[in-house]
Amino acid sequence: MPDGKIIKALSGFYYVLNHDHEIIQCRGRGVFRKNKVNPLVGDQVVYQAENPTDGYILEVKERKNELIRPPIANVDQAILVFSAVEPDFSTVLLDRFLVLIESNHIEPVICISKIDLVPDAKKAEIDAYAKDYEKIGYKVILTSTIDRKGVQVLLPLLEDKISVFAGQSGVGKSSLLNVLRPELGLKTDNISSHLGRGKHTTRHVELIEVGTGLVADTPGFSSLEFTELEVEDLNYCFPEIEEYSKDCKFRGCTHTSEPKCVVKQEVETGEIKQYRYDHYVQFIEEIKDRKPRY
Template sequence: MPEGKIIKALSGFYYVANGDEVIQCRGRGVFRKNKITPLVGDHVVFQAENKDEGYVLEVKERKNELVRPPIANVDQAILVFSAVQPGFSTHLLDRFLTLIEHNHIRPIICISKIDLLDEEEEAEIAKYVEYYQSIGYDVLLTSANEEESVQKVIPYLENQITVFAGQSGVGKSSLLNALRPELELKTNDISSHLGRGKHTTRHVELIEIGNGLVADTPGFSSLDFIGIEAEDLSFCFPEIREYSVNCKFRGCLHVAEPKCAVKEAVESGEIKKYRYDHYLTFLEEIKDRKPRY
């Protein structure tokens, strides 16, 4: 049986790439029975009489999967956050980073619209860039209007399956259009009333850019921490993970425990207080989560 990769899912059809061919497939009923939903990025076994009438028979084991956006086998996530319009949100960025870290996907931070910054705003963004880089993240500064900054993204895409994700209206589609103009992905201006953009991407699709595959994904209205337990959360913050090995108590949650190396690092400024505050907020959210039955 032939095998391929799902590169698009739309209206009950799965578009499976096999070499230079793309075959339109439906899922067999066995998937519904076993509660398996094929996802973009899945490596699948299929059968087809022609390019328009195929069936997905088997979904191979996944190395990871995301719920929103619904995609599997992702190598890395480029998290696009605008410097302005809408304003840069470390809280929302840290939510994204937590989810991506938990799924063992490499995160890359991309701050867009840097051409719109004034000097004061530029200095403020530079402080955040310096800190995120210091804890191990790659940070890219881009503007869809500046070709040189866009070109910096391309080497990161080589031979990878990459998710582009972030808040609506931050310029994901504009950046992808700059990387591959013939895509002509729809973009919308920011609503002056809401301060955020309308969702312009309606489905997940893998697109060839250079020697890599890139997913443009629907915008996110919210992110929750389903599947992340309280004791897992510190592992999603690189600097907290690093200092936690020196805590007195094993399983320290870095809240009220004595001789906590993480709290000491926050007090000394080695861990930024805003990151620790976000950690505490997320921890409370996880603890208050209603059990799922």
């Protein structure tokens, strides 16, 4: 039986891209509903089809990861698009996204957009933030869709991968995709008819081919709350905190009030940036204050 990847799910139909770059419209077999398996965009599936518009998905292969909102599976990396200005660069929002991505074992790439709009007085600040995150180990790309700065660096990163473009509204995700693949003609202000973005539209995730990779331009994470994360897990979502935590005196140190905490010492020396530590503590409090689920 042939196999392929689901690139769109809409109104009970699954659109499967096969190895011949044909799109086969499929339905799910009843066995999926019985076994409570919900095929997702990004799933590798086995199907049968007499023709391109009348196929059936027979099997959903094992996933390496799965996001609930947006609903997508087998994501290789997340391109986190954050504008330098308009709206202003936000480290706390970026760190929130990074925690959500890290907790799902997805490789993050930080893309700081609209670099051409940064006033001279603010350039040093943006460069300093970029260096901070690079020192932690993240890949950081500074981009401009006007002079195309950084776009040539981004394109090779998408090859042969499923990438999710994510970030708050207005940061230039669609503008970036238009530069990467101009024939898409995505609207950057109102509604994108291709991807279902915009107000009062049915928002769905769709993978589009960019070079040899597949990219999902999502309307964003509908929830940025840490609903699935526990306090002891947060440590692993801050790579620099995890690195130094191994030397803490107490096993299971939360790096908040414990004595002889190496992480807090490294914050004092500046090895761990104060704003990153502040966000870590803020997120711990959020998780502790979370209402219990029953």
